[in-house]
Amino acid sequence: MTPWLRRSRPRTPAPTLPSRDTSTATTRVDLHELTPDTGVFLGHCAALHLTFFEQLSHAVANAPRVAEKDALAEAAATTLARYRGLVAEMGRLKLDPAAVMEPHLAGVQEFERRTMGADWHEQVASAHVAIGFLTDFWIRLGAGLPRESRDRVEAVLAQGDLERPLHAIIERAIAANPRLSSRLALWCRRLVGDTMLQARSALALHADRSRDEEQIEPVFTELIAEHTRRLDRLGLTA
Template sequence: MSQPEPGAVVDLLGVLAYAELTAFDRLAEDARLAPTLTGRAALARMAAAEIAHHVRLTERLTELGADPAAAMAPFTSALDTFHESTRPSTWLEGLVKAYVGDGLAADFYREIAAFLPEPDRDLVLEVLDDTGHADFAVREVRAAIEADRRLAGRLALWGRRLVGEAITRSQAVIAEHDGLAELIITGTGDLAGVGRLIDRITSAHTQRMTTLGLNP
């Protein structure tokens, strides 16, 4: 497989760096919705892990000769629009968003990471590693649904909305950045390969919804 263009690597690290920064912001904000101090502390610890990931990415961008702020700037509008349009109104909606929405994005970035050379491949996989949010979200959401079955339908609709918005924004980002599009197409081999990549991501999303106790 041919080496990706340096600009494509900077683009990928840039969008991830901004994603980690917004993840920190969101987790810190969601922590204030927590119904218990235990939940609040858990999300605060996860937020700290996300900002540490952001720092690792910006350090690598600097090593590559890129300005981190400039590398992140092209992606702020798309990510901010997504988060503004999917702002959770409850503690549970915030957990579903982090588990389902962020999980789908992480799957996508892991797929792309396979096309990168070292050390960037390992760096991307490192910052995408779960900070404990997945297990925490599953426990909290499933417990809430067991206590009130009426929540399942509303949260399932919320999960589907999140994924629809995430896919729309991801497509827009790729369409606006030729380097990322070429990285994906070259890495998967052809459009059929891109289709298989999408199938894998969709399958993982379905499994996450099932794990939460929600209909995909």
């Protein structure tokens, strides 16, 4: 897979974010009508988690201090545990992991290339945004899986805490160099467009796209709102 050490190509602005709403929805909207076949779901989600693990492993190798290496190693271990959990579910369903993951690798690698960041700080910020956004997305998409698989997949995606160690790294970096704040805020904003496209690529869309959009729009509104809160907790402007 493409390493994070190379510089990214010129960046394009992400779509304009909707205005913020500080209220929290009492009912989480899901995507059960757009959930793909279980094998397709597991293959795509596992391919992403394998890529997350590789990205975080590269970040560990290039971290400037032991504290950052330790936090990133913790996050990488969590993504690996989730990946193994998804592969275990494939085994229960007698699916070949390589066969169900292979169709998704090209798209996942392209997403990785577009969001790798120009330096180590942007790499960590990319992981924080992409993993957080896409974990929220895949949990919602999993609502349409058969009951037993749905419960196991949701438990797998809830393993560990990826936000805390990545948040702590970025927070310390900004405290040490406040000038990073505006640059990382802009970079995180630019990530949203590609991350949304990666999420949409997992949907099983129908011929009637207008009906699909009625279900997609409120989910992505929620996801962007949580993305905004994630950056607000870092003092960044989404």
